[in-house]
Amino acid sequence: DDVPIPPMASATGPAGNAADGEAPGARGAQVAADVEFVDPAEVQAAPAGPEDDDMGEEDAGGKRRRAADGKRASAFPRLQQDANAAPEYRVVPVPPHRLTPLKAQWMALYTPVVENLKLDIRMNPRRRCVELRTSAHTEEAEVIQKGADFLKAFMLGFEVQDALALLRLDDLYVESFDVTDVKLLRGDHLSRAIGRVAGKDGRTKAAIENATRTRIVLADTKVHILGSVAHIRVARDAVCNLILGSPPGKVYNTMRTTASRLLQRF
Numbered sequence: 001d002d003v004p005i006p007p008m009a010s011a012t013g014p015a016g017n018a019a020d021g022e023a024p025g026a027r028g029a030q031v032a033a034d035v036e037f038v039d040p041a042e043v044q045a046a047p048a049g050p051e052d053d054d055m056g057e058e059d060a061g062g063k064r065r066r067a068a069d070g071k072r073a074s075a076f077p078r079l080q081q082d083a084n085a086a087p088e089y090r091v092v093p094v095p096p097h098r099l100t101p102l103k104a105q106w107m108a109l110y111t112p113v114v115e116n117l118k119l120d121i122r123m124n125p126r127r128r129c130v131e132l133r134t135s136a137h138t139e140e141a142e143v144i145q146k147g148a149d150f151l152k153a154f155m156l157g158f159e160v161q162d163a164l165a166l167l168r169l170d171d172l173y174v175e176s177f178d179v180t181d182v183k184l185l186r187g188d189h190l191s192r193a194i195g196r197v198a199g200k201d202g203r204t205k206a207a208i209e210n211a212t213r214t215r216i217v218l219a220d221t222k223v224h225i226l227g228s229v230a231h232i233r234v235a236r237d238a239v240c241n242l243i244l245g246s247p248p249g250k251v252y253n254t255m256r257t258t259a260s261r262l263l264q265r266f
Contacts, residue, residue: 087133087134087135088133088134088141088144089131089132089133090131090132090133090144090145090147090148091129091130091131091132092129092130092131092132092148092151092152092155093128093129093155094128094129094130094155095155096128098154098155098157099128101154102123102130102154102155105154105160106123108160109121109150109151109154109160112150112164112167113132113147113150113151116167117138117143117144117146117147117167118135118137118138118139118143119132119133119134119135119138119143119144119147120132120133120134120135121133121147130151132144132147132148132151146166146167147167149166149174150163150164150166150167151163152174153166153174153226156174156176156217156219156224157217157219157224158174158215158217158224158226159215162215162226163226165226166226171228171229172226172227172228173226173227173228173229173232174224174225174226175224175225175232175236176222176223176224176225177222177223177236178221178222178223179193179194179197179221179222179223179243180221182240182243182244183243183244185243190221193242193243193245194218194221196242196243196245196248197218197223197239197242197243198218199248204242204248205218207252208235208238208239208255209235211234211252211255211256211259212227212231212232212234212235212238212255212259213227213228213231213259214226214227214231214232214235215227216235216239223239225239230262231259231262234255234258234259234262235255237254237255237258238251238254238255241254
């Protein structure tokens with residue numbers, strides 16, 4: 001009947017092993033003695049990896065430049081025109097209805113292209129186009145594309161003063177769409193839609209331009225908008241709502257609210 005009783009397992013924990021005769025907390029004190037503490041002041045910053053090197057450069061104030069989305073923007077140097085490289089060409093076609101304004105405004109177009117961009121320009125009446133070419137005096141490689149965009153904006157119907165903004169600023173673009181892309185209209189319905197966008201004596205179009213800081217050209221069923229990306233979006237939404245038949249008062253209120261928020265954000 002005598003059944004051997006197994007010995008009890010020793011309990012170990014923060015209080016130590018009482019069965020072995022150790023004082024409570026002796027094991028925790030031993031572990032604490034074996035840990036080596038490092039002063040944070042002696043820790044050096046880890047070297048930047050290849051991903052950190054591409055995050056951008058520091059400016060004169062020691063701060064890194066960041067892009068619009070919050071990420072650090074990489075700074076790329078401007079491409080310089082190689083003196084030994086072959087000249088580049090751009091050909092801008094001239095619509096028939098813009099040939100007469102082109103001849104009348106030729107000197108206003110010729111002066112900034114030659115004096116500021118250092119490009120060669122000529123009008124080809126036989127082919128009805130304007131030709132651009134880089135010269136030995138051209139300093140930057142991308143100016144020929146700026147000159148082509150400047151001439152294209154004039155061919156679409158924008159004034160010379162408005163098209164000159166494409167040469168001065170880098171964040172301006174031209175967006176074009178057709179009225180029938182928004183809603184398939186024919187006959188008088190199409191004419192009334194274009195009339196709603198223009199307004200009486202062009203007041204509706206002028207109100208959209210002033211509120212969104214853009215320029216709008218209505219050429220038959222085409223709509224051309226010149227401005228920044230965010231402002232073009234607000235103006236395009238207003239024009240599309242007018243084409244779809246929304247009341248002008250409702251479109252004005254929505255557009256002005258959106259435009260004011262956009263200006264406050266910037």
